[in-house]
Amino acid sequence: MSSTAGSPVPERIRLTDLPVGTAGRICDLEGEANVCARLREIGICESAVIERISGQHTLLCQLCGTRIALSNSAARYILVERLNGEGLKG
Numbered sequence: 001m002s003s004t005a006g007s008p009v010p011e012r013i014r015l016t017d018l019p020v021g022t023a024g025r026i027c028d029l030e031g032e033a034n035v036c037a038r039l040r041e042i043g044i045c046e047s048a049v050i051e052r053i054s055g056q057h058t059l060l061c062q063l064c065g066t067r068i069a070l071s072n073s074a075a076r077y078i079l080v081e082r083l084n085g086e087g088l089k090g
Helices: 033-041
Strands: 012-014 023-029 049-054 058-063 066-071 078-082
Touching: 012 023, 023 033
Parallel strands: none
Antiparallel strands: 012 078, 023 049, 023 078, 049 058, 058 066
16 A cells, blocks of 8 residues: 555555455446446445445445445445545444
């Protein structure tokens, strides 16, 4: 990781690479414009916090207190910055 002015820059990874039980902040949606637009329509947008609950081919995630299932191909469009600590509480 590199740093700017003494603060570390979080690594951006695809939601598919986020470990199960871990939360991340969505930093970008990258890919086909129509897929990214649809993800934003269902509430998956930049700066939201998302937790990967389970899954390999279909990912179960929690976003704003709601559980949502995403195909592996859709989840690959979502770039997150892993948050410190475990998943979301409550």
